[in-house]
Amino acid sequence: MKYMTAEPFRIKVVEHIGRSTRAERTGYLEQAGYNVFKLRAEHVYIDCLTDSGASAMSANQWSAMMLGDESYAGCRSFYRLEESVRDVFGLPYVQPTHQGRAADNFIGHIYMRPGKYVLGNMHFDSLRGVAEVHGAHAVDLVIAEGARGDSPYHPFKGNIDVDRMRQSIAELGADQISAVIITVTCNNNGGQPVSMHNIRAVSELARAHGIPVVLDSARLAENAWFIRCREPGYADRPVKDITREMCSYCDTAIMSAKKDALVNIGGLFVTRDETVFRQANQLAIMHEGFITYGGLAGRDLEALAVGLQEGCDESYLAYRTAQVSYLGEQLKARGVPIIEPTGGHGVYVDGRRFFPHIAQAQFPSQRLVVALYQEAGVRAVELGACAFGRRDPDTGADIWPALECMRIAIARRVYTNSHLDVIAAALGDIHADRDACRGLRLVYEGPITAMRHFTAGFALL
Numbered sequence: 001m002k003y004m005t006a007e008p009f010r011i012k013v014v015e016h017i018g019r020s021t022r023a024e025r026t027g028y029l030e031q032a033g034y035n036v037f038k039l040r041a042e043h044v045y046i047d048c049l050t051d052s053g054a055s056a057m058s059a060n061q062w063s064a065m066m067l068g069d070e071s072y073a074g075c076r077s078f079y080r081l082e083e084s085v086r087d088v089f090g091l092p093y094v095q096p097t098h099q100g101r102a103a104d105n106f107i108g109h110i111y112m113r114p115g116k117y118v119l120g121n122m123h124f125d126s127l128r129g130v131a132e133v134h135g136a137h138a139v140d141l142v143i144a145e146g147a148r149g150d151s152p153y154h155p156f157k158g159n160i161d162v163d164r165m166r167q168s169i170a171e172l173g174a175d176q177i178s179a180v181i182i183t184v185t186c187n188n189n190g191g192q193p194v195s196m197h198n199i200r201a202v203s204e205l206a207r208a209h210g211i212p213v214v215l216d217s218a219r220l221a222e223n224a225w226f227i228r229c230r231e232p233g234y235a236d237r238p239v240k241d242i243t244r245e246m247c248s249y250c251d252t253a254i255m256s257a258k259k260d261a262l263v264n265i266g267g268l269f270v271t272r273d274e275t276v277f278r279q280a281n282q283l284a285i286m287h288e289g290f291i292t293y294g295g296l297a298g299r300d301l302e303a304l305a306v307g308l309q310e311g312c313d314e315s316y317l318a319y320r321t322a323q324v325s326y327l328g329e330q331l332k333a334r335g336v337p338i339i340e341p342t343g344g345h346g347v348y349v350d351g352r353r354f355f356p357h358i359a360q361a362q363f364p365s366q367r368l369v370v371a372l373y374q375e376a377g378v379r380a381v382e383l384g385a386c387a388f389g390r391r392d393p394d395t396g397a398d399i400w401p402a403l404e405c406m407r408i409a410i411a412r413r414v415y416t417n418s419h420l421d422v423i424a425a426a427l428g429d430i431h432a433d434r435d436a437c438r439g440l441r442l443v444y445e446g447p448i449t450a451m452r453h454f455t456a457g458f459a460l461l
């Protein structure tokens with residue numbers, strides 16, 4: 001690995017990013033209701049809101065786009081994509097979608113039923129939204145180490161607690177559980193990977209009860225890389241061998257290609273089940289477009305076919321995970337509390353340990369997001385009381401989540417370590433003066449609670 005963690009690319013095109021003054025940012029925050037989703041991107045210096053669709057494409061991807069076949073049906077670009085997807089997933093049936101949540105919606109139609117349950121490690125927000133809309137209950141069964149921001153090192157904090165899963169099947173009844181959804185990597189608790197051993201055990205248990213297994217695989221390659229680095233027996237296995245083995249334990253895999261497939265738009269619904277594929281085709285025709293383009297232009301299919309392969313490249317993955325871990329080290333050196341180890345696509349700062357004097361009802365992690373933007377023009381995102389908070393359906397009382405974090409997502413191939421140094425310095429300064437920050441009050445939320453972080457408005461306390 002010596003010399004292997006620096007960028008395996010050089011920069012050919014650059015994009016100017018503007019800076020603003022603290023006074024300007026204070027005004028922008030006020031106008032945005034202290035919700036950074038409502039900021040104009042041009043007012044952001046370093047954008048770590050998400051790793052989704054924010055990747056820099058390669059010269060090979062841009063040149064493939066010129067070869068896009070824009071035929072309505074049966075375009076050459078689809079067959080190229082199909083071959084690339086089969087190579088990485090090892091599954092035969094490929095339905096593209098315009099982005100991941102369209103595939104999530106197919107999962108809702110095909111696998112979810114009102115009043116029934118879907119089990120998982122930690123369901124991604126858009127899947128939880130789909131469950132809410134379909135009247136299904138989404139149950140999180142991540143291991144105890146993954147459910148807290150201050151737990152000690154564990155190599156696979158995204159694992160499902162198999163004993164709790166067995167217990168849930170016994171208590172609810174297998175016929176009440178319509179699917180198990182394994183999210184790789186687990187975004188909600190730090191981009192934490194799931195081990196092959198766990199995927200296999202979960203799949204065996206589900207299959208023994210006739211429950212289908214879905215892999216929510218936006219970060220399939222990063223998860224495979226962690227398996228290779230951390231799980232005995234995988235050190236010499238090619239990444240695509242590992243991705244194919246992961247998929248061998250599932251019936252259907254969905255992917256937001258905006259993550260590990262290194263494209264700005266795109267999604268996939270991939271399955272081994274022909275009946276499920278036919279249902280997905282119908283849903284695509286209804287909601288996305290014809291089967292062979294699924295809501296994407298031919299050029300997008302080309303970029304995705306190439307990006308999926310580049311995302312599995314070992315020198316890229318070594319650099320990628322090393323960059324995220326570099327930011328984690330810089331933050332730890334300044335006393336900033338983070339989830340350890342760092343995961344695949346960002347660093348998660350523990351909002352409760354950062355601001356112990358701010359109660360969860362006053363949104364400590366969102367307060368930190370606001371402080372970081374105000375301090376340095378850096379945009380991160382809350383994954384805590386707002387994003388994961390719920391209300392008791394009977395009493396209406398707030399239920400606060402165990403995890404209370406600010407995610408600093410790192411876009412792929414976009415920022416240098418000097419940008420990350422700015423983030424670390426800014427958070428170090430905020431931490432040194434942390435007692436000066438008070439919390440926030442929620443003044444507005446949208447109609448779907450599981451998605452309220454996108455639309456919420458706040459006031460400073």
Ligand SMILES: *Cc1c(COP(=O)(O)O)cnc(C)c1O
Nearest residue numbers: 099100101124126216218256258
């Ligand atoms: C991003 C993501 C989605 C939703 O995909 P979009 O492309 O944003 O619509 C679903 N699941 C996971 C795990 C994701 O990371």
